[in-house]
Amino acid sequence: NSFPKVVAHGGLKPVLGTNPFAFGAPRRNGDHLLFDMATSALAGSTVREHMDKGKPLPEGLAVDAEGNPITDPAKVSAGALLPFGGAKGFGLSLLVELLAGVITGAGIGDGVASMYNDFSRNGDNGHFLMALDISRWMPMEDYFTRFEGLVAMLKASGENVLLPGEVRWDHWRDAAVNGVEVDAEKFAALNDRGS
Structure with missing residues (x-):
């Protein structure tokens, strides 16, 4: 899990992180299936890349503090990202928060510090790994x-x-x-x- 910058589906305040979800599966040829995604409408690194290049974000991915759509990547830190796929993405993000935060004993919600902006405390983000x-x-x-x-x-x-x-x-x-x-x-x- 990660620090809050994503609203709950229907919410206004950032309560969940981008909460990445990943899986892999072995293939015979060595080009294993590898999948890694943020459960937010876009990854935090994509916001930073757009900010560095002075490019606007695509519409419908981020909102300001009042829930109005924004495309300026510099304004995302005062607002929030949306979960990808609406309620379905929110559900996956919540699952990551349960697995990586709640059951591991790590921070949840605003109990997780930003690894980019808050060096006053331990990040306390959690990880959940499962191998079959x-x-x-x-x-x-x-x-x-x-x-x-x-x-x-x-x-x-x-x-x-x-x-x-x-x-x-x-x-x-x-x-x-x-x-x-x-x-x-x-x-x-x-x-x-x-x-």
Whole structure:
């Protein structure tokens, strides 16, 4: 869980974090299925990127303190992000808060400090991890065969179908060969922090 910057569905005050939800599943070829998303309409890092570039946010993702839609990323800190998908996204965010905050004993709601702006106290954010042993249900080779059958079915449904993480695997392979491009401003900022 993370510090509050997302309103409850129908609410005005930020009460939940962007509360990321992620899962992964092994594939035979090594390009494992990897999925990671914020349960807010967009990730906090996206707000920061838009602010750095002076770009407005798309409409319908953030509100001011009175609940009015805003597109200025600089105003989000005084307002809030909306949960993605309305009530459904709010439900997933609440699930993350229960798993990562309530049952772990970590902070919940405003009991979680901002890791960007509040250094006066411990962040107290929580994490919940669960691993399943697939071989308890079936032999791994059967699992891989079934999973690759599912992937083939998905890919056959349209020429532009991409699995979660598929683009990132391509970027990772490219970066392993060609390196990672960092613009001069970010490079200077990293050097300043590192010295």
